[in-house]
Amino acid sequence: MTQTNRQILLVSRPQGAASTDNFRLVETPLAPLAEGEVRVRNHFLSLDPYMRGRMNDSKSYAAPQALDTVMIGGTVGEVVESRNAKFKAGDKVVGMAGWQEYGTSNGADLRVVDTTHVPLSAYLGPVGMPGVTGWYGLNGIIKPQAGQTVVVSAASGAVGSVVGQLAKRAGCRAVGIAGGAEKCRYVTETLGFDACVDYKAGNLYQDLKTATPEGVDGYFENVGGAVLDATLARMNPFGRIAVCGMIAGYDGEPVPLKFPQLILTQRLLVQGFIVTEHLDVWPQALTELGTLVGKQQLVYRESVADGLENAPEAFLGMLKGQNFGKQLVKLI
Amino acid sequence: MTQTNRQILLVSRPQGAASTDNFRLVETPLAPLAEGEVRVRNHFLSLDPYMRGRMNDSKSYAAPQALDTVMIGGTVGEVVESRNAKFKAGDKVVGMAGWQEYGTSNGADLRVVDTTHVPLSAYLGPVGMPGVTGWYGLNGIIKPQAGQTVVVSAASGAVGSVVGQLAKRAGCRAVGIAGGAEKCRYVTETLGFDACVDYKAGNLYQDLKTATPEGVDGYFENVGGAVLDATLARMNPFGRIAVCGMIAGYDGEPVPLKFPQLILTQRLLVQGFIVTEHLDVWPQALTELGTLVGKQQLVYRESVADGLENAPEAFLGMLKGQNFGKQLVKLI
Known part of the structure; x- marks a missing residue:
C-alpha cells in the first residue's frame, strides 16, 4: 500500500x-x-x-x-x-x-x-535556530558587559527568552518587552528578567523609562515599529542594537523609524543579521545552549x-x- | 590703549x-x-x-x-x-x-x-576636523574594498570631498550626492568622483540607481532625510553606513526613516560617530591627509x-x- x-x-x-x-x-x-x-x-x-x-x-x-x-x-x-x-x-x-x-x-x-x-x-x-539567533545577536553584536542594561522585545518568545537569560548570566540588567500582563509575569517570574514592559498597556515609553533607570546599552530587536521608536529613545551613548526581526513591517506597510538622528547623537551601532550567515558560531552556541538546557538552567x-x-x-x-x-x- | x-x-x-x-x-x-x-x-x-x-x-x-x-x-x-x-x-x-x-x-x-x-x-x-571625520567614517566604519561602490552625501563639502577622494584612492567607485548642477560638475570634474547625483533635480532615487548600477556598499551620511531614504534603498547586502550628520533634522522637526526594515533585510551596519571621540586615529589621519594636501593630491x-x-x-x-x-x- x-x-x-x-x-x-x-x-x-x-x-x-x-x-x-x-x-x-x-x-x-x-x-x-x-x-x-x-x-x-x-x-x-x-x-x-x-x-x-x-x-x-x-x-x-x-x-x-x-x-x-x-x-x-x-x-x-x-x-x-x-x-x-x-x-x-x-x-x-x-x-x-x-x-x-x-x-x-x-x-x-x-x-x-x-x-x-x-x-x-x-x-x-533554545538549542536550535532561535537559540543561536539570540546567542549571536547578544554575543556577536550587543557584546554585553556586566552592569549594563539589555532590552529585548518579544521577550517571552523563543529568541527573546534566550537573549534575556543569557544577558542575566552575563551580569546585565535584563528587561523584556512583551504583550500582556501574563507574558510579562512569565518573563520576570519564570525567566528571571529584572523587569518586563507590557507594550499593550498604553504607556510604552514611560514604562520602559521606569524599567531602565540607567538607560539602555544593548537592544535586541524582534518587532520594530513603536517598540523600536521607544527603545531607541532610551539608548545610552555607544549603545548597540541587534536587528533580528521587524515583524511590525511584515505585512507590507513599512513602519517608519521616527527619530533616526538618535543613531548619530547617541553614536549607536545598529546591525541587522541573519543567523544562518554566521554558521561559524553555531557549534559553540549550540554546545553552550544544549548544556544549559540539559542542566535546566535555561528555561523555555x-x-x-x-x-x-x-x-x-x-x-x-x-x-x-x-x-x-x-x-x-x-x-x- | x-x-x-x-x-x-x-x-x-x-x-x-x-x-x-x-x-x-x-x-x-x-x-x-x-x-x-x-x-x-x-x-x-x-x-x-x-x-x-x-x-x-x-x-x-x-x-x-x-x-x-x-x-x-x-x-x-x-x-x-x-x-x-x-x-x-x-x-x-x-x-x-x-x-x-x-x-x-x-x-x-x-x-x-x-x-x-x-x-x-x-x-x-581637509587637514583638520572635517578631513579626519571623512577619514574615520570611511576607514573606521565603511572599510571600503577595491571594486565596491561608496556614496557620500554633501559631496562637495569639506567632509564629503575627502570621503570620495579617499574612496577613489582605495579603488572604489565614488558617487557623490550634491545640490545643483554646478556642485555636481565640481564633484566629478575637479574632485574626480565617478558620478554625482543632483538631489535637487527631482529624480533622486532614479538618478542614484543609474549612478550605482551595482548597488551601494558603503554610504557616508551627512544629511539624512530623503537622501538617506533613497540611498538606503540602494544598499547591497552587508553594506555599511557611517552616520556623520543629519542636517535635515537639525531644525527640530525630526525626519523619519521610511524603510528601517532594510537594515534587517540587507544585514546592514549603521553606525553613528563623532570624530572627537576617536582621538587615537587623529595622528595617522592628519599625517596622511597633510601629505596628500601638501602634494596637491587631495583637492579641496x-x-x-x-x-x-x-x-x-x-x-x-x-x-x-x-x-x-x-x-x-x-x-x-
Missing part, C-alpha cells in the same frame, strides 16, 4: 496581511526511496516570523518561497527509512523538511541529535498546535503575538 | 529654523595676559553643521552651548602674545577659540602647525565669508547648502 504524505503549499501571496487562503493542504503519495535518500517522519514543525517575509515576492535576504511548493520550515523527527549509510531508522534528526508530515532528502540537510538530556522539540527552540516554553492542518492558523496567530513561547506544530 | 575684541554670542535658542536674531555681536576689552596664557589673533573661523545642534537645548552628544557666551568653533591664527613657554609670537596655531577675533587660553587647546606646504586654512578643512575648496560680523549669515547659508566647499570666515 502506498503511504500518503500530507503537505501545506503556499498557493498565493498576501495582499497586506497573510491569511489562511494563502495556503492549501494537499495529500500526495510517497515515492519509494532512491539510493542515498532518507525518509523522516516529522514530529514537530517550527513556525517562525521569517516565514512571513518569504511569502512576499520582494527583495529580501532570501529568495521568495515559490508558489505551489511546500512551505519552508525547520523540523525535527525520526528516521523511518534510510538508503543512506549516514542514517538509520530510529535516528532523531533536525532538518528543514517544511510544512509536511514526511520529509525525503539526500540527508545533507539533516543532523542527528542526542535526546538523552535535551527533548527533541528543544532543537527547534512552547506553544504547540496539534496537527499539520492547524499550521496556517497557528502561524497567523504567532504573527499577531498570540503564541506564548516557541510556536510549534505537533505532527504525530 | 586697551585693545578691543569682537565676539559673537548665542543669545537665544532657535524656535524651528535658526536665524540671525539668535546671535549678537559684542565688543569687549582684552584683559592683560595672566602667567601661562597665550593670545591668538584668529585668521579663520570654521563654520560647521554640528554648531546647529549646540544651539538647541536638547539631549545630544554635547552639552548645549550656554546662552550669552561666545559661539563655539574651530579657529586658526597666529600667536600675538605669549606668557606660556610652549608658544611664541608668530606661531601658527589651530584652536577652538570660537566666533571671536582674539582667543585667550592657557594653551591646552592649541596645536602649533606647519604652514610650509599646507595653507593655514586647510587645518580647518573653500567658501570664505569676510569679517566676523558676517559669520551668522554665512552659518545660516551653510545650513541651507548655499556654501560651496568648506565654509570659513576670514577674520583678518
Whole structure:
C-alpha cells in the first residue's frame, strides 16, 4: 500500500496581511526511496516570523518561497527509512523538511541529535535556530558587559527568552518587552528578567523609562515599529542594537523609524543579521545552549498546535503575538 | 590703549529654523595676559553643521552651548602674545577659540602647525576636523574594498570631498550626492568622483540607481532625510553606513526613516560617530591627509565669508547648502 504524505503549499501571496487562503493542504503519495535518500517522519514543525517575509515576492535576504511548493520550515523527527549509510531508522534528526508530515532528502540537510538530556522539540527552540539567533545577536553584536542594561522585545518568545537569560548570566540588567500582563509575569517570574514592559498597556515609553533607570546599552530587536521608536529613545551613548526581526513591517506597510538622528547623537551601532550567515558560531552556541538546557538552567516554553492542518492558523496567530513561547506544530 | 575684541554670542535658542536674531555681536576689552596664557589673533573661523545642534537645548552628544557666551568653533591664527613657554609670537596655531577675533587660553587647546606646504586654512578643512571625520567614517566604519561602490552625501563639502577622494584612492567607485548642477560638475570634474547625483533635480532615487548600477556598499551620511531614504534603498547586502550628520533634522522637526526594515533585510551596519571621540586615529589621519594636501593630491575648496560680523549669515547659508566647499570666515 502506498503511504500518503500530507503537505501545506503556499498557493498565493498576501495582499497586506497573510491569511489562511494563502495556503492549501494537499495529500500526495510517497515515492519509494532512491539510493542515498532518507525518509523522516516529522514530529514537530517550527513556525517562525521569517516565514512571513518569504511569502512576499520582494527583495529580501532570501529568495521568495515559490508558489505551489511546500512551505519552508525547520523540523525535527525520526528516521523511518534510510538508503543512506549516514542514517538509520530510529535516528532523531533536525532538518528543514517544511510544512509536511514526511520529509525525503539526500540527508545533507539533516543532523542527528542526542535526546538523552535535551527533548527533541528543544532543537527547534533554545538549542536550535532561535537559540543561536539570540546567542549571536547578544554575543556577536550587543557584546554585553556586566552592569549594563539589555532590552529585548518579544521577550517571552523563543529568541527573546534566550537573549534575556543569557544577558542575566552575563551580569546585565535584563528587561523584556512583551504583550500582556501574563507574558510579562512569565518573563520576570519564570525567566528571571529584572523587569518586563507590557507594550499593550498604553504607556510604552514611560514604562520602559521606569524599567531602565540607567538607560539602555544593548537592544535586541524582534518587532520594530513603536517598540523600536521607544527603545531607541532610551539608548545610552555607544549603545548597540541587534536587528533580528521587524515583524511590525511584515505585512507590507513599512513602519517608519521616527527619530533616526538618535543613531548619530547617541553614536549607536545598529546591525541587522541573519543567523544562518554566521554558521561559524553555531557549534559553540549550540554546545553552550544544549548544556544549559540539559542542566535546566535555561528555561523555555512552547506553544504547540496539534496537527499539520492547524499550521496556517497557528502561524497567523504567532504573527499577531498570540503564541506564548516557541510556536510549534505537533505532527504525530 | 586697551585693545578691543569682537565676539559673537548665542543669545537665544532657535524656535524651528535658526536665524540671525539668535546671535549678537559684542565688543569687549582684552584683559592683560595672566602667567601661562597665550593670545591668538584668529585668521579663520570654521563654520560647521554640528554648531546647529549646540544651539538647541536638547539631549545630544554635547552639552548645549550656554546662552550669552561666545559661539563655539574651530579657529586658526597666529600667536600675538605669549606668557606660556610652549608658544611664541608668530606661531601658527589651530584652536577652538570660537566666533571671536582674539582667543585667550592657557594653551591646552592649541596645536602649533606647519604652514610650509599646507595653507593655514586647510587645518580647518581637509587637514583638520572635517578631513579626519571623512577619514574615520570611511576607514573606521565603511572599510571600503577595491571594486565596491561608496556614496557620500554633501559631496562637495569639506567632509564629503575627502570621503570620495579617499574612496577613489582605495579603488572604489565614488558617487557623490550634491545640490545643483554646478556642485555636481565640481564633484566629478575637479574632485574626480565617478558620478554625482543632483538631489535637487527631482529624480533622486532614479538618478542614484543609474549612478550605482551595482548597488551601494558603503554610504557616508551627512544629511539624512530623503537622501538617506533613497540611498538606503540602494544598499547591497552587508553594506555599511557611517552616520556623520543629519542636517535635515537639525531644525527640530525630526525626519523619519521610511524603510528601517532594510537594515534587517540587507544585514546592514549603521553606525553613528563623532570624530572627537576617536582621538587615537587623529595622528595617522592628519599625517596622511597633510601629505596628500601638501602634494596637491587631495583637492579641496573653500567658501570664505569676510569679517566676523558676517559669520551668522554665512552659518545660516551653510545650513541651507548655499556654501560651496568648506565654509570659513576670514577674520583678518
